[in-house]
Amino acid sequence: MSSAAPESWGRFPRATPRSVDDVAWTSDLQLHGDQQPILAYGLGRSYGDVCLNDGGLVLAMEHCNHIHVFDREKGLIRAEAGLSIADLLKVTIPHGWFVPVTPGTKYVTIGGALANDVHGKNHHRVGTFGCHVSQFELLRSDGSRVTCSPNSNGELFNATIGGLGLTGVVTWVEIHLTRIVSRRIEEESIKVSSLRDVVRVTDESDAAWDYTVSWVDVTTRGAKLGKGLVLRGRFSTAPDATLTTRTAEPRITIPFQPPSWLLSYPTIKVFNTLWYGKQRSAIVKRTVDCESFFYPLDSIGKWNLLYGKRGMLQYQCVVPSDGGLESMQAILSELQRGRVSSFLAVVKKFGNVTSPGILSFPRPGLTLTLDMPNSGAKLFDALDRCDEIVRSVGGRVYAAKDARIKGRMFRAMYPELDRFLPFVDPAMSSSFWRRINSDQ
Amino acid sequence: MVIIGATSAIAQSVARRYAEQGVQLFLVARSEEKVRTVASDLLARGAKRASIYVADLRMRDVHADLVARSVADLGHIDCVLIAHGVMPDQKLLDVDVDATIDSFMTNAVSVISISHRYANVLEGQGGGSLVGLSSVAGERGRRSNYAYGSAKSAITAFYSGLRARLAPKGVHVLTVKPGPVDTPMTHGTKLPLMANVEVVAYDIERAINKRTKVLYTPGIWRLIMAIVRAIPESLFMKSKF
Numbered sequence A: 001m002s003s004a005a006p007e008s009w010g011r012f013p014r015a016t017p018r019s020v021d022d023v024a025w026t027s028d029l030q031l032h033g034d035q036q037p038i039l040a041y042g043l044g045r046s047y048g049d050v051c052l053n054d055g056g057l058v059l060a061m062e063h064c065n066h067i068h069v070f071d072r073e074k075g076l077i078r079a080e081a082g083l084s085i086a087d088l089l090k091v092t093i094p095h096g097w098f099v100p101v102t103p104g105t106k107y108v109t110i111g112g113a114l115a116n117d118v119h120g121k122n123h124h125r126v127g128t129f130g131c132h133v134s135q136f137e138l139l140r141s142d143g144s145r146v147t148c149s150p151n152s153n154g155e156l157f158n159a160t161i162g163g164l165g166l167t168g169v170v171t172w173v174e175i176h177l178t179r180i181v182s183r184r185i186e187e188e189s190i191k192v193s194s195l196r197d198v199v200r201v202t203d204e205s206d207a208a209w210d211y212t213v214s215w216v217d218v219t220t221r222g223a224k225l226g227k228g229l230v231l232r233g234r235f236s237t238a239p240d241a242t243l244t245t246r247t248a249e250p251r252i253t254i255p256f257q258p259p260s261w262l263l264s265y266p267t268i269k270v271f272n273t274l275w276y277g278k279q280r281s282a283i284v285k286r287t288v289d290c291e292s293f294f295y296p297l298d299s300i301g302k303w304n305l306l307y308g309k310r311g312m313l314q315y316q317c318v319v320p321s322d323g324g325l326e327s328m329q330a331i332l333s334e335l336q337r338g339r340v341s342s343f344l345a346v347v348k349k350f351g352n353v354t355s356p357g358i359l360s361f362p363r364p365g366l367t368l369t370l371d372m373p374n375s376g377a378k379l380f381d382a383l384d385r386c387d388e389i390v391r392s393v394g395g396r397v398y399a400a401k402d403a404r405i406k407g408r409m410f411r412a413m414y415p416e417l418d419r420f421l422p423f424v425d426p427a428m429s430s431s432f433w434r435r436i437n438s439d440q
Numbered sequence B: 001m002v003i004i005g006a007t008s009a010i011a012q013s014v015a016r017r018y019a020e021q022g023v024q025l026f027l028v029a030r031s032e033e034k035v036r037t038v039a040s041d042l043l044a045r046g047a048k049r050a051s052i053y054v055a056d057l058r059m060r061d062v063h064a065d066l067v068a069r070s071v072a073d074l075g076h077i078d079c080v081l082i083a084h085g086v087m088p089d090q091k092l093l094d095v096d097v098d099a100t101i102d103s104f105m106t107n108a109v110s111v112i113s114i115s116h117r118y119a120n121v122l123e124g125q126g127g128g129s130l131v132g133l134s135s136v137a138g139e140r141g142r143r144s145n146y147a148y149g150s151a152k153s154a155i156t157a158f159y160s161g162l163r164a165r166l167a168p169k170g171v172h173v174l175t176v177k178p179g180p181v182d183t184p185m186t187h188g189t190k191l192p193l194m195a196n197v198e199v200v201a202y203d204i205e206r207a208i209n210k211r212t213k214v215l216y217t218p219g220i221w222r223l224i225m226a227i228v229r230a231i232p233e234s235l236f237m238k239s240k241f
């Protein structure tokens, strides 16, 4: 039992659970209907409130991190849901296996990755995390432990992948890993001067590269809007000794919470200019370690504290490729009009590999992600207008990043909710889920 | 490597560090299901072998068998980590003599019995490390956990004596005194003195390699305890912690 209140990465909203249980053994874990609302918590790397449970019971899963089996020949790993990708990679990389899909931080649990059905820089090739899960066990509040796979309890399998922790507690997960022969990534970074070019270079790159993503400057106005870097990479196919070299532990941690003026609009502008100015030539080719390619922000530790007491919001949406550029431009100018500033903008194109997850976020199209200091009501109004734009073209926002969308809007974006609802465990709920259903 | 109390958080964290290096492990714990989980985990993480032994360590008659089995299983023993123990609720013990004695059997008597036997094995081998988990709580009896603290005191004293006895025989005896160990939950600020279990495990491995005698982990506790030891009893009596 611990009394510390778990936070989400955006540190907004705040929530105070009734109690927090630090689960050490999944075999000891039991759910009771009278403990509701119950929610599992991984490493709190979701930005908004999908991992929060105000007034409820939070089951902290982080210490349930035992590996059951790791088949080094087949690249199959079965481990408890609290195992982090960081920990997993330490075990699997030396044997030539990498996670099939990874988000932009390795400090997520495999249970959390499953519940949000996370995507990575290779979505256009291999789909989401859930596409590589062969089976898992789900603990329900009726006391049952259900093994779910595509062939057995298939619809519960589909509901739990991307199911935001609402179908029960996942105790273990089995994942198919990806073969690698080196830790090294061959990376190319291409300087582009507009959002249009970002999309064009992404299209060209996706055909030949496993991993693509773009970092875009969204602080400049007009024609220069969207200058940035398209990053593409693939694991080196030349076997080398890097697999077995032990990597150094991280990292600089932001030890205190700086005042929020530190990230006011001008600061961000300076940061973006500097960052963009770093690369002089049109294309830079280099070989980098996979950790610095996939997890550039992890080396700074708790960088979310840089956003101060009020926290930050992240907005991630996907819009269909047809007219996608125009939708993204419309969103960005909506935010600029509201003088909403963004630290980072990330653009990526989702492919058409379909996830089994019923509520899974990715759809074929362009996805735009923005980090914003929480500046209050004006930001919220601007984001509501962005939702309208996204909705009008048949797009959707990502629950894992959301802290503020109106329930009505979310339900309109996710018509799959009807198919999902029968699988929600009556004792499970989250701050997010109550918010989304509060305006029924 | 032998690990007694192999399902405890610190023991697991240390064991994982050694598993990654491909060592052979002999794991002792009370719950068969849990120690099996731990053994599979350590195998997946690289342990060459992980044998298990299930026992309630309050039962002194199992100690000799347990030591003999581990010797038969591993042959030569490089390191023994004794990490079992319970953290009883002092408020309950205040009104229950039997429960107090029971916790002392686990936290002190069984530790001494097992340590003693392994000390003799290592002495016979002429080498190896014997690592006992004491605690900073063993330095003074606090109102809020003196049953636990006094058991840890016993371990600390016993280990100093063993160290003096075995040093000429080439056996390394390490007393580990962790501060309170935190279970990391929040991304925000937390008590700065709470130790992360992985940091403790890192320190223990280093202390084994460096043949340290007494390890405070995190290191800041060496300083804190120097101060705490200097507080006069009449003042200490009134402290709330």
Ligand SMILES: Cc1cc2nc3c(=O)[nH]c(=O)nc-3n(C[C@H](O)[C@H](O)[C@H](O)COP(=O)(O)OP(=O)(O)OC[C@H]3O[C@@H](n4cnc5c(N)ncnc54)[C@H](O)[C@@H]3O)c2cc1C
Pocket: A009, A039, A040, A041, A042, A043, A044, A045, A046, A047, A050, A051, A061, A081, A082, A102, A103, A104, A105, A107, A108, A109, A110, A111, A112, A113, A114, A115, A116, A117, A118, A119, A120, A121, A164, A165, A166, A168, A169, A170, A171, A297, A400, A430
């Ligand atoms: C720097 C950064 C970069 C990121 N990049 C990406 C990215 O590229 N792509 C992407 O998709 N996401 C990304 N994310 C978001 C992150 O990957 C997801 O939010 C992820 O799900 C967080 O995992 P977690 O273990 O921290 O889970 P939490 O945030 O703690 O929880 C997430 C959800 O999982 C549920 N859950 C957790 N454990 C269990 C369990 N055992 N059983 C059932 N439900 C459970 C929770 O109830 C909650 O609904 C990023 C986040 C950060 C901070």
